[in-house]
Amino acid sequence: MKITIAGTGYVGLVTGVCLADVGHTITCFDIDERKIQELNGGKSPIYEPGLEDLITKNLEAKRLHFTSEPEQAYADADCIFIAVGTPENEDGSANLSYVEQAAIMISEYIHKDTVIVVKSTVPVGTNERIARIIKERVDPSINIEVASNPEFLREGSAIHDTFNGDRIVIGTESQETAQLLRSIYEPLNIPIVTTDIRSAEMIKYASNAFLATKISFINEIANLCEKTGANIEEVAEGMGYDKRIGNQFLRAGIGYGGSCFPKDTKALNYLAKQYDFDFRILESVINVNKYQKDKLFLKAKELFQDFTGKKVTVLGLAFKPNTDDIREAPSIDIIESLLKENAQITVFDPIAMGNVEELFHDKINYANSALEAIQEADMVFIVTEWREIKELTLAQYKESMAQPVIFDGRNCYPLHEAKELGIQYYSIGRKPVE
Ligand SMILES: NC(=O)c1ccc[n+]([C@@H]2O[C@H](COP(=O)([O-])OP(=O)(O)OC[C@H]3O[C@@H](n4cnc5c(N)ncnc54)[C@H](O)[C@@H]3O)[C@@H](O)[C@H]2O)c1
Incomplete structure (x- = not known):
């Protein structure tokens, strides 16, 4: 054949x-x-x-x-x-x-x-x-x-x-x-x-919409954890043991990106509207994700107010580790917001740098390693949890940065370590270390 x-x-x-x-x-x-x-x-x-x-x-x-x-x-x-x-x-x-x-x-x-x-x-x-x-x-x-x-x-x-x-x-x-x-x-x-054909077409969208819902749900629980003083890592672990829930897709972060979830959730919502169906859950999932992607930048804006001349590092550009795909990656939104604020941006990603360079050219700086990227930085955004990025120790941030302020969208480090080292550390669904 x-x-x-x-x-x-x-x-x-x-x-x-x-x-x-x-x-x-x-x-x-x-x-x-x-x-x-x-x-x-x-x-x-x-x-x-x-x-x-x-x-x-x-x-x-x-x-x-x-x-x-x-x-x-x-x-x-x-x-x-x-x-x-x-x-x-x-x-x-x-x-x-x-x-x-x-x-x-x-x-x-x-x-x-x-x-x-x-x-x-x-x-x-x-x-x-x-x-x-x-x-x-x-x-x-x-x-x-x-x-x-x-x-x-x-x-x-x-x-x-x-x-x-x-x-x-x-x-x-x-x-x-x-x-x-x-x-x-x-x-x-x-x-x-x-x-039948129509059900097969629907299975794909329903599956992606369900997974996106799980992500937006845990992100909203994380946002509520921040307000109430609970810790999302512990909450997710405790939930994940329940076989009806399962422990996958329970990692709070800065929203889903990539070439599928964002477009597929919107396409399904569009389809629903064509049939005069108000898909209320899906609409919320999409809106929650939009907010979640801006969350770290908004936190930084609240703290720094003016980014002019600030050296800002973005670690991780691909929408998730082990791919070079930057379609709908949260890193792109963060870089665009920072550029509007006249920040001096340095980025690092082990694989996706070429794709980002095609978008931003010489508007931002490209480092050869995570360690090089954080040198003399005023703040760092951790966006994608590549192994090469997680391997940086908090002590290295402390030694290398002009002032150790980290916005971690992937909860890469334990809070107590940041506290012991005197690092200002903002993560997702956990208490800030200030
Ligand atoms: N990327 C994923 O993880 C993933 C997972 C599941 C489903 N999907 C779905 O699979 C489809 C493909 O996604 P992708 O990420 O592989 O896309 P892609 O953008 O990586 O690749 C599409 C390819 O099609 C080629 N192309 C365009 N028009 C063509 C034509 N007329 N004839 C032959 N080739 C043509 C393009 O040059 C490109 O190489 C999409 O519908 C996507 O939603 C993607």
Whole structure:
């Protein structure tokens, strides 16, 4: 069976590489020729632990191919996965133009029965739209089946997640298509849930909205802890032992970011509005997150008032550790707020610095290490809990900074240590050390 993946981003590339690794013949197609060139040279355009090794291994085994030629990608494919981006439109809805363009391009090249699998996260009803787009354009004698197969991998552990996912969701109205997709995924040995197409589309949004709710919920408990004198770390630990609650996604912080939760919560809310449904919980989840992202900056503003000429360090730029993705990262909001206040900003991230440099150029300074970044700083914001950042000791902050004031959005250090060292330390859901 010939499988093609359209879009070699975080999802398409990882899916393609992992399916090749379990023995399938995979062609990965992208309209970005530079990416394809890099990939053919064995270089990954994105950072994902273990990815480059798997690319090289499967290129050498000739199971994996990269191309920017649509004919080569689509003409002979039995099954085409669409894994292009579905970013946010200004009104919060999902931008489906990339998915639609991919569908139009596919329809120009296929000339035999083909299964089209939509892996991109798309609102309920989109698979039907994609089916219409393709069927309207191809010869009526060609049978086109469309299936929804949403993706649940997490950046930073995408390969592990693909090989060890909790479930695979297949939404289709056709037994045959379900069987074909089962056979593709069989080597992964992961439970498969088969549903109708609309339910599969909804499962993805409902799952992300639920996880975002858990994050906003614990962040609100953290905010209440700050007012009442309770400690969020202890509260979350005590809650997490309850199996009905579970201990994951109970880490209070400075809000969720990344390429999925922010846009998917908004897209689901938009969808609800289209159906005249007032999704009150989701609306609150989104608003809580907006506040949470500004929280550390607002605290600093309350303390310092004027940032002009202040040396401010931002540690951690990616939206979470082990990825270079800075989409909707809280660090970006903090840097933008600080720039408006004329602060002198120095940043450090082990992997995501290049992406941030493309945004801010020479408006901010880029350090080579966390330790270098905090030298002579008037205040430090800890935004992403990379190992390289957590390894800095509070004593090093004390020695290196002009004045030791830390705003820690990830609760990296024990309060008593900050107190013993005389560091002004503001974290999330815990008493300030002043
Ligand atoms: N990133 C994640 O962690 C994650 C997890 C689960 C689901 N998803 C969903 O998967 C989808 C893809 O996300 P991503 O983060 O991998 O996106 P991405 O932005 O990293 O990659 C998208 C890729 O598609 C390519 N592309 C655009 N138009 C194309 C076309 N017509 N034909 C072929 N390639 C084209 C782009 O050049 C790019 O390389 C989105 O819907 C997203 O919501 C993402």
